[in-house]
Amino acid sequence: MDRKEALQYLKTARGQTDAVIKMVEGGKYCIDISKQILACIALLKKANVNILNSHLQSCVKKAISSRDGEDIERKLKELAEIIEYLNKVL
Amino acid sequence: MDRKEALQYLKTARGQTDAVIKMVEGGKYCIDISKQILACIALLKKANVNILNSHLQSCVKKAISSRDGEDIERKLKELAEIIEYLNKVL
Amino acid sequence: MDRKEALQYLKTARGQTDAVIKMVEGGKYCIDISKQILACIALLKKANVNILNSHLQSCVKKAISSRDGEDIERKLKELAEIIEYLNKVL
């Protein structure tokens, strides 16, 4: 369900990015363009939360259930990395 | 020039959003999807800085030169609003 | 008024940072610490919006009224820089 929601946000973001490109090409007012870009970012951030939720609830949970120590270690390392990347980009 | 650069970032962001959508639909790994979403956000943030730079260097500068008090007032109000929105979304 | 509000946010943020330091030193639970750090960041972001509002309404407006071209140019350059920095940190 999280992935489905993410897909919805991503498709809306793509549509809005298209619209922003047309606004820039059409010489529209900067402030209106900036607001639309920020709206796209807000959508992508929501999609990202959904994807990471889905990750925790499926991939990470599965790794824990499997008791595969190496896989669990990899999952924790990936989570640490994505949190660091999140912190850098946002 | 800032607008041209923004356009470049936006087009790259659109291509990447397309790719992310295909990744979600194709059941790709969550962490890889999340990284791509964050890369899109980083591009949109850069585009936004370019647009706001362009705004300051053209629209705001023009309003100041015209000495149209009402227009200047509007420009300052808009800048305050966009900074507040930026702060909320980022 | 914006500066006064900023001061309030900053003082609250200082108190919370103090509290967070004690939490880390006292071995408190990571998630609770992380939530408090994020609350501090939220306060500092609000203080920053107030300061930039105050800047637009006083310093920038004064520069425009003075019709000092060089000062206006500097103000616009500073605004562009702070927006870029904002974009990088947030």
Place this chain on the structure above:
Amino acid sequence: MDRKEALQYLKTARGQTDAVIKMVEGGKYCIDISKQILACIALLKKANVNILNSHLQSCVKKAISSRDGEDIERKLKELAEIIEYLNKVL
């Protein structure tokens, strides 16, 4: 080690918040104040990454090792919540 690093960042952030408060009270230039606030935020973001790293490497790892299903579930739920909060604040 992550907690020790976090503590360092937090103490520096507290010192800088103090300095920012004095800058506001002393009527210092808005742009300089804003830059300092953003520097504080950058420090707190780094501290937060350290704390969450420490959380993954100690608390979460311990819960997984213990095979306490309820505790693991709680840890995953908390991670999802903190990622959502991170997304909202940053």
